[in-house]
Amino acid sequence: MTPDPAPTAQQLLAFYLEAGVDCALADEPINRLSDPDTAPNTAAPAAAAAGPGETPARPAKSAPAMAAVADTPPAPEAALASAREAARTAPSLEVLRSLLENFDGCALKYTATRLVFADGNPQSRIMFVGEAPGREEDIEGLPFVGRSGKLLDRMIAAIGLDRTKAYIANVIPWRPPGNRTPTPQETQICLPFIQRQIELVDPDILVTLGNPSTQTLLSTREGIMKTRGRWFDYDTGTRVIRAIATFHPAYLLRSPSYKRMAWQDLRAIAKALE
Numbered sequence: 640m641t642p643d644p645a646p647t648a649q650q651l652l653a654f655y656l657e658a659g660v661d662c663a664l665a666d667e668p669i670n671r672l673s674d675p676d677t678a679p680n681t682a683a684p685a686a687a688a689a690g691p692g693e694t695p696a697r698p699a700k701s702a703p704a705m706a707a708v709a710d711t712p713p714a715p716e717a718a719l720a721s722a723r724e725a726a727r728t729a730p731s732l733e734v735l736r737s738l739l740e741n742f743d744g745c746a747l748k749y750t751a752t753r754l755v756f757a758d759g760n761p762q763s764r765i766m767f768v769g770e771a772p773g774r775e776e777d778i779e780g781l782p783f784v785g786r787s788g789k790l791l792d793r794m795i796a797a798i799g800l801d802r803t804k805a806y807i808a809n810v811i812p813w814r815p816p817g818n819r820t821p822t823p824q825e826t827q828i829c830l831p832f833i834q835r836q837i838e839l840v841d842p843d844i845l846v847t848l849g850n851p852s853t854q855t856l857l858s859t860r861e862g863i864m865k866t867r868g869r870w871f872d873y874d875t876g877t878r879v880i881r882a883i884a885t886f887h888p889a890y891l892l893r894s895p896s897y898k899r900m901a902w903q904d905l906r907a908i909a910k911a912l913e
Contacts, residue, residue, distance in 0.1 A: 718744030718828050726831035732761055732839050735832065739812055745828050747821070751813035753780045757836065759806040764912060766842040767791070768833065769887060770851040771811035771821055782807050787888035791848075794888065794901065798909035806840050808833065810852050826855055838875040844911055845873050845880050849887030857882060863890075868904050883908060 713721070721744050729735035736756045742748070755772040758781045767783075775785035783791045795805055810833050811821050821829075833856070837845060847853040850863040857871045866884040873882040885904035886897055 713744055715824050715828070719831075722828050723831045726835035729835055729839070732757070732836065735835055735839065739832055742832075745813065745825055747811065747813035747815055747825055750816045752777045755780055755782050755809060755812050755814070757806060757808040758782050758784075759802045760804060761806055761840050763804055763806045763840070764843040765800070765804075765846065765908070766806045766808070766837060766840050766844070767795075767846045767848055768837070768852050768856060769807075769809045769848040771809050772814040773818055773889075774814070777814035782809050783888070786892060790888040790892060794905060797902070798905050798912075806842065808836055810855050821851075826851075830855065834875075837873070837880070838877065841875070841878065842880060844908060845882040846908060847882065847884045849890060852887075853884040857884065867900060868907065881911065883911075 722742065725738045725742060726735065729738055736754070739756065740754050748754075751772075755776050769782065772782060773785050773787070775788070776782055782788070791807070792802070795801065810826060811829050812832065815821050815825070837856075845856070847856050850866075853863060853866050854860060857866070857873065859866055859871075863884060863886060867886060869884065871882040871884070873880045883904065886901045891898050891901055
């Protein structure tokens with residue numbers, strides 16, 4: 640049997656991209672097959688240099704090790720408490736964005752390229768909220784700019800709106816590695832920030848895009864097929880906002896047969912805005 644030819648570098652890169660490996664997490668590659676026993680022992684010379692009765696100096700941590708310690712997020716309970724306190728004290732969207740940029744309680748921050756806060760008009764009467772940024776959003780720092788973003792633009796244009804008349808954000812402001820699903824812990828840590836963002840924008844209508852954002856913000860365990868097109872009450876603590884769920888544009892790209900249902904939801908939204 641003739642062995643298969645070795646894949647080319649281009650084929651390997653294409654395979655990694657399809658598998659979701661599309662970004663580097665460090666500047667230098669790590670050889671995980673190297674033998675740790677062959678690493679130079681720097682502690683021995685230090686011990687030999689110490690005189691009789693002296694305590695050998697503790698080896699200094701390397702810069703990468705110190706960076707790794709500094710980049711370790713706090714415990715989940717502490718991170719959640721910190722997120723709640725920071726979000727509660729934000730008097731404006733600008734301050735809230737700054738607090739998020741300096742927030743170290745979510746591990747997603749360390750693998751994302753940049754913060755994806757929001758796009759559109761904060762004075763708008765309508766706010767759309769998805770789940771998390773994707774690759775294109777992570778690069779540009781804006782929500783919904785990839786293929787699903789272009790479809791969302793067409794969806795809101797169908798009811799006479801555009802990004803200057805709508806406000807767009809995500810529950811999670813950092814891209815999960817490889818576009819994986821955010822963990823419940825990551826979602827809970829980020830939740831106070833999007834809740835405060837909704838409160839500060841104070842729209843007349845809140846539109847949740849897809850199952851994750853719907854379940855997170857509208858406190859329901861039902862699937863999107865049962866929740867879409869239904870009106871909910873979203874309580875900010877100071878005001879009750881009308882909320883409605885519909886399909887995420889990325890889902891409509893995979894299942895275009897559901898665009899008819901999404902159009903029905905959009906018509907309901909347009910009627911509510913009249």
